[in-house]
Every structure is written in C-alpha cells, then in structure tokens.
Amino acid sequence: MPQKFLSIKNFEKYQHFKKSNPPWIKLYRSTLSDRDFINLPTTAKYVYIGLLMLASEGCNKVFNDHSWISHRLAIKVSELDLKPLYKAGFLIASESTVYRETISQRRDREETETETETETEKSRVPMQPLRASVVSEDFWSSLGANPAYQHIDLAVENGKMDAWLALSKNKRRKKTRQFVLNWLNKIEQPMQNGNGRTNHAPIPPFPGPEDPIARGQWRKLYGDPTNPRRV
Numbered sequence: 001m002p003q004k005f006l007s008i009k010n011f012e013k014y015q016h017f018k019k020s021n022p023p024w025i026k027l028y029r030s031t032l033s034d035r036d037f038i039n040l041p042t043t044a045k046y047v048y049i050g051l052l053m054l055a056s057e058g059c060n061k062v063f064n065d066h067s068w069i070s071h072r073l074a075i076k077v078s079e080l081d082l083k084p085l086y087k088a089g090f091l092i093a094s095e096s097t098v099y100r101e102t103i104s105q106r107r108d109r110e111e112t113e114t115e116t117e118t119e120t121e122k123s124r125v126p127m128q129p130l131r132a133s134v135v136s137e138d139f140w141s142s143l144g145a146n147p148a149y150q151h152i153d154l155a156v157e158n159g160k161m162d163a164w165l166a167l168s169k170n171k172r173r174k175k176t177r178q179f180v181l182n183w184l185n186k187i188e189q190p191m192q193n194g195n196g197r198t199n200h201a202p203i204p205p206f207p208g209p210e211d212p213i214a215r216g217q218w219r220k221l222y223g224d225p226t227n228p229r230r231v
Contacts, residue, residue: 004064006082007092008052011060021057036088044084047073051091064093135177143184152187 015026027049031037037045050073054062062069070077085091140158143149161183165173173179206225207214219225 005061005094006051006064007060007062007094008055009090009092011052011055015056015060017056020059025052025056027052036090040084040088041081043075043079044081047075047080047082048085048090051085135175135180139177139180143180149184152184154184157184157187 014028015022017025037048040048047069051062051069054069054072066077066080066082070080073080082091086093140154144154161175161180164170165175203222204218206218209215
C-alpha cells in the first residue's frame with residue numbers, strides 16, 4: 001500500500017549529504033532574506049526548519065502524519081499547520097511505496113555508498129613518491145655533537161622547519177634527514193673577531209670614567225679596550 005509522505009522542495013540542491021540521517025544539515029543565511037520565508041507565521045518558520053532535519057533522516061521523505069511530526073518537533077498537534085508551507089512552495093506532498101527501509105536494507109545501502117565514496121576519493125589523490133624515513137631523536141643528537149653545526153640553534157631551526165612544513169603548499173613535504181641537512185647547510189657561520197665575538201654590528205665607544213658600571217659591562221661584552229686586536 002502506498003505511503004503518504006511530504007518532501008522539502010529543492011532539498012537536494014542545498015543538502016550535499018547522499019546518505020540518510022547525516023549528523024548535520026545546511027541552513028543558509030539567505031533564508032532570512034527570502035520573502036516567502038519572512039512572510040511565514042512564526043510557528044511555520046520553526047516547523048520548516050524542523051522538517052528540514054526530519055527530511056535528512058529519510059532522503060527527503062517525511063511521514064505525512066501530523067501526530068508523528070508534532071511528536072518529533074515537540075509541539076502540539078493543534079499548533080502544527082502545514083498549509084502556509086505548502087502555499088509558499090516549501091513542501092511537496094506525494095505518495096511512495098518505498099518510504100521506509102528495513103534496518104538491514106539501510107545498513108547495506110549506506111555501506112555501499114561509503115565504499116563508493118572512499119574509492120572515489122582514493123582515485124583523486126595522486127600517488128606520492130617514496131621518501132627517506134623521518135628523522136629521529138638520535139639524528140638530532142648527532143647534529144648537536146657535530147662541530148659543523150655548533151653555531152646553529154637546532155631547536156629554533158627545528159621550529160622553523162615545522163612552521164614551514166605546516167603551510168598548505170608544503171603539505172606533501174616531509175622532514176627527512178636530507179631535508180634537515182639541506183636546511184641547516186644553508187645557514188652560514190657568522191664571522192668572528194679575535195675575541196670570538198660575532199661581527200654583526202660596530203662596537204660602541206668605551207664609556208668614560210664617570211660611569212664605572214657601564215665600563216664593566218662593556219668589558220664583559222667586548223673585552224679589553226686596549227687590545228689592539230679588537231675591531
């Protein structure tokens with residue numbers, strides 16, 4: 001015997017889930033500027049949103065029974081009036097002999113749809129080239145003991161690598177040993193003077209005798225002011 005049900009007009013156009021009973025539905029902000037929706041009675045607006053959710057449970061098929069709908073939407077039967085929704089073109093009434101599925105039928109259909117969608121997604125992802133194994137803690141320890149990298153703050157550079165690899169354009173890159181070495185080898189060792197100080201900026205003048213504290217700090221930073229090797 002045919003089952004009576006109602007459907008939401010253009011439901012498939014605005015809801016992208018193919019499986020029934022999804023965890024959420026789409027509700028567009030443009031609904032608030034839709035003249036037909038604005039002119040609906042307040043209760044009918046709530047009923048429409050509730051019917052959207054019910055429609056998602058059964059592939060846009062809602063059992064057309066006022067008692068059942070009222071129970072699902074937690075409103076009184078006397079307050080349920082679908083006429084404004086039909087008049088505004090939000091609802092479509094029809095009949096079907098396939099309204100309800102058995103639990104096993106639904107499970108089999110959803111499993112088939114999931115397998116199909118998974119295979120489709122796999123076919124879209126290009127195969128990635130094989131890469132070297134990701135670096136280990138022992139590798140970082142060996143770098144820290146290597147004199148060639150003593151001038152580099154490995155922890156800082158490691159953080160920079162992670163930030164660079166986190167960018168969407170670099171999502172296919174991996175922090176391999178070769179990647180780390182290439183990164184670190186681009187960092188030049190700073191030039192140093194005779195006191196072992198890096199020559200990044202000119203040395204400020206030696207403070208006068210009226211400021212002994214500044215003179216002491218200057219010596220700690222730059223050494224003996226009378227040293228001819230100081231640059």
